[in-house]
Amino acid sequence: MATIEDVAKAAGVSKGTVSNVFSKKRPASKEVTKRVIEIANQLNYKPNYWARTLAIKETRIIGLKMPGENSKFSQFHLALLNGVLHVCYENGYRLLVNTLSPEFQNQIQNVSSDPVDGEIYLDPEQNDGRLDHRTQSDPPAVVIGRPPRGLESSLCYVDNDNEATAEQVTSYLLELGHRNILFLNTSKARTVSEDRKRGYDKAFINKELEVQQELSLFKQIDISSLLYGYQSIKEMDSKRVPFSAVITDSDKVALGVYRAAIDLGLSIPNDISVVAFSDESIVAPEFAPPLSSVYLNAEELGREAARILLERIQDNRVPVTHHIIQSKLVIRESCRRWQPHD
Amino acid sequence: MATIEDVAKAAGVSKGTVSNVFSKKRPASKEVTKRVIEIANQLNYKPNYWARTLAIKETRIIGLKMPGENSKFSQFHLALLNGVLHVCYENGYRLLVNTLSPEFQNQIQNVSSDPVDGEIYLDPEQNDGRLDHRTQSDPPAVVIGRPPRGLESSLCYVDNDNEATAEQVTSYLLELGHRNILFLNTSKARTVSEDRKRGYDKAFINKELEVQQELSLFKQIDISSLLYGYQSIKEMDSKRVPFSAVITDSDKVALGVYRAAIDLGLSIPNDISVVAFSDESIVAPEFAPPLSSVYLNAEELGREAARILLERIQDNRVPVTHHIIQSKLVIRESCRRWQPHD
DNA sequence: AACATCAATTAAACCGGTTTAATGTTATAG
DNA sequence: CTATAACATTAAACCGGTTTAATTGATGTT
Numbered sequence: 001m002a003t004i005e006d007v008a009k010a011a012g013v014s015k016g017t018v019s020n021v022f023s024k025k026r027p028a029s030k031e032v033t034k035r036v037i038e039i040a041n042q043l044n045y046k047p048n049y050w051a052r053t054l055a056i057k058e059t060r061i062i063g064l065k066m067p068g069e070n071s072k073f074s075q076f077h078l079a080l081l082n083g084v085l086h087v088c089y090e091n092g093y094r095l096l097v098n099t100l101s102p103e104f105q106n107q108i109q110n111v112s113s114d115p116v117d118g119e120i121y122l123d124p125e126q127n128d129g130r131l132d133h134r135t136q137s138d139p140p141a142v143v144i145g146r147p148p149r150g151l152e153s154s155l156c157y158v159d160n161d162n163e164a165t166a167e168q169v170t171s172y173l174l175e176l177g178h179r180n181i182l183f184l185n186t187s188k189a190r191t192v193s194e195d196r197k198r199g200y201d202k203a204f205i206n207k208e209l210e211v212q213q214e215l216s217l218f219k220q221i222d223i224s225s226l227l228y229g230y231q232s233i234k235e236m237d238s239k240r241v242p243f244s245a246v247i248t249d250s251d252k253v254a255l256g257v258y259r260a261a262i263d264l265g266l267s268i269p270n271d272i273s274v275v276a277f278s279d280e281s282i283v284a285p286e287f288a289p290p291l292s293s294v295y296l297n298a299e300e301l302g303r304e305a306a307r308i309l310l311e312r313i314q315d316n317r318v319p320v321t322h323h324i325i326q327s328k329l330v331i332r333e334s335c336r337r338w339q340p341h342d
Numbered sequence: 343m344a345t346i347e348d349v350a351k352a353a354g355v356s357k358g359t360v361s362n363v364f365s366k367k368r369p370a371s372k373e374v375t376k377r378v379i380e381i382a383n384q385l386n387y388k389p390n391y392w393a394r395t396l397a398i399k400e401t402r403i404i405g406l407k408m409p410g411e412n413s414k415f416s417q418f419h420l421a422l423l424n425g426v427l428h429v430c431y432e433n434g435y436r437l438l439v440n441t442l443s444p445e446f447q448n449q450i451q452n453v454s455s456d457p458v459d460g461e462i463y464l465d466p467e468q469n470d471g472r473l474d475h476r477t478q479s480d481p482p483a484v485v486i487g488r489p490p491r492g493l494e495s496s497l498c499y500v501d502n503d504n505e506a507t508a509e510q511v512t513s514y515l516l517e518l519g520h521r522n523i524l525f526l527n528t529s530k531a532r533t534v535s536e537d538r539k540r541g542y543d544k545a546f547i548n549k550e551l552e553v554q555q556e557l558s559l560f561k562q563i564d565i566s567s568l569l570y571g572y573q574s575i576k577e578m579d580s581k582r583v584p585f586s587a588v589i590t591d592s593d594k595v596a597l598g599v600y601r602a603a604i605d606l607g608l609s610i611p612n613d614i615s616v617v618a619f620s621d622e623s624i625v626a627p628e629f630a631p632p633l634s635s636v637y638l639n640a641e642e643l644g645r646e647a648a649r650i651l652l653e654r655i656q657d658n659r660v661p662v663t664h665h666i667i668q669s670k671l672v673i674r675e676s677c678r679r680w681q682p683h684d
Numbered sequence: 685a686a687c688a689t690c691a692a693t694t695a696a697a698c699c700g701g702t703t704t705a706a707t708g709t710t711a712t713a714g
Numbered sequence: 715c716t717a718t719a720a721c722a723t724t725a726a727a728c729c730g731g732t733t734t735a736a737t738t739g740a741t742g743t744t
């Protein structure tokens with residue numbers, strides 16, 4: 001690969017001039033510009049990205065940090081990613097997906113600063129190593145979701161109002177007459193599970209009803225969403241724990257619930273009502289019956305996070321902001337007024 | 343941010359020694375190692391990624407290049423991405439998603455080498471600017487999908503056998519007695535559309551039937567998949583073009599077909615049989631009726647592409663390889679034997 | 685003619701690491 | 715007790731850009 005030196009020599013000018021022709025940061029005469037560009041083309045010269053980065057201390061790359069383990073992108077992440085990418089596209093930024101295993105990163109040979117101008121953190125957890133170890137000198141960051149207690153005030157984040165949404169969903173079911181509402185929450189480690197649980201509890205308390213803790217489940221990390229939904233229902237059934245409605249963490253979990261219902265000869269919504277969080281796919285309407293679910297606006301979460309991040313990158317003195325993205329409960333046909341059987 | 347120089351001074355050793363402690367490329371004594379690491383921690387020192395990259399000419403980043411315009415990741419891309427990420431994770435690589443607008447990249451200030459060790463190209467097109475302009479000095483590349491004619495022999499790629507699969511799908515419908523089979527193909531620009539069309543034609547020719555070209559449609563770039571499916575059916579219906587089966591490019595297009603069928607009071611599969619390519623979501627079974635579709639194994643496509651790329655990065659003299667990933671037609675309930683109505 | 689102004693250019697320093705070649709130090713063999 | 719190998723360390727060069735400060739030469743002013 002040709003270097004700036006090669007081009008400078010061939011064009012009979014100094015490195016600085018070639019640099020100016022390419023960066024346009026200072027003027028160069030018409031003739032020189034023309035000659036340099038011609039020769040650069042001949043030599044197939046392109047400025048070296050990393051050399052430039054080293055000199056100007058800007059990568060024009062933003063990072064996306066997944067939580068620790070080898071996690072997969074979900075439907076929700078996909079929408080979110082598309083939002084982030086959209087903003088990147090508009091602003092000439094690239095996106096670096098950071099999936100390095102803890103083992104890899106802990107080896108001293110692999111320790112290094114992150115090669116980005118700023119980072120978006122996904123799926124914050126209660127004790128989030130990624131966030132705890134952040135220091136002043138790290139690049140700007142924006143979290144999607146609520147950061148763990150204690151870090152809320154010092155970190156920018158973008159989130160839904162998960163507590164209010166959970167309360168709304170639960171109230172909806174309570175008003176339909178349901179009293180035994182199974183809550184298939186996401187993993188306890190994630191901060192969002194706590195918020196949703198609080199909203200769920202609140203809905204009961206508002207109606208002066210008692211919360212049945214044994215109906216609040218948390219997903220284990222090692223189980224798939226589909227199985228989580230399926231097995232939970234099967235288990236509740238075999239333990240003869242009564243419930244007439246289910247709130248699930250995602251449409252995938254709801255799918256598991258649907259399948260379990262079929263297996264158990266239960267009808268949705270006649271025997272069980274179902275509502276899901278996090279429906280970003282276009283398929284909820286295709287469920288039989290169409291699934292009522294909460295649209296979280298993941299794409300907007302991604303867009304907004306990226307926008308805020310770029311702002312901070314340009315000027316890191318802008319105040320820490322917290323941005324709430326509107327979510328929306330979409331009622332379809334998976335819920336029904338509860339009336340005791342026979 | 344502290345530099346290697348700061349650490350070296352504070353520890354009373356040379357830059358080279360600090361470098362050796364961190365890179366482990368050459369030995370350092372126990373005491374020196376200990377002292378250097380201690381001081382590095384105190385100063386919160388981490389080796390600068392860009393400086394290191396410039397020196398060793400290795401980024402440990404692989405790139406993912408989307409086609410030109412601001413395109414979104416689909417369900418298919420998601421599965422593929424997860425495959426790529428998995429391999430990255432295992433091998434300590436980061437993934438850079440490159441979505442820069444052509445306008446951005448064409449400005450001289452933004453011209454530069456790509457900041458990656460190798461690249462994966464998605465959705466190759468017949469006249470693909472990204473691929474045409476590649477030169478010997480560009481980093482190693484792997485294409486997912488068939489490269490345009492002329493570049494096939496010089497580029498590594500991973501693909502399904504789209505021709506054979508399309509032939510299989512079409513034959514399946516022909517054997518069910520269908521003769522007017524609408525083919526809602528993907529955009530004509532993409533190489534895959536050509537391959538599938540060839541397979542479709544072949545199935546007819548094998549049976550010594552004539553291909554009705556007016557039943558072969560190609561998606562326009564500016565229309566959503568859902569609308570493409572919906573409008574195509576509506577249009578065929580209003581033009582009174584007879585057809586009894588539809589092959590769609592993806593489950594999203596199929597969804598549009600389902601919705602049009604409802605609008606037109608047509609029953610699937612009684613009036614229209616439907617088969618989709620590219621079903622990577624878990625929802626095809628949730629369609630009413632469950633959608634027969636071709637599982638393309640996108641995750642494996644991604645994994646294999648990443649694997650081949652890493653191989654080439656380690657040794658770019660390995661021969662150019664073409665890898666075919668198995669796809670599979672999954673029969674569900676959206677197709678039926680064709681018998682003329684009353 | 686002398687001086688100030690301005691644009692284009694350059695040599696050299698710099699960004700923060702790695703690597704080479706040389707040096708000093710200690711252990712091992714003859 | 716050397717000669718030699720093996721090891722740890724360092725100074726200096728290098729990677730390929732950008733930037734600073736100085737220089738040149740052309741233009742304009744009085």
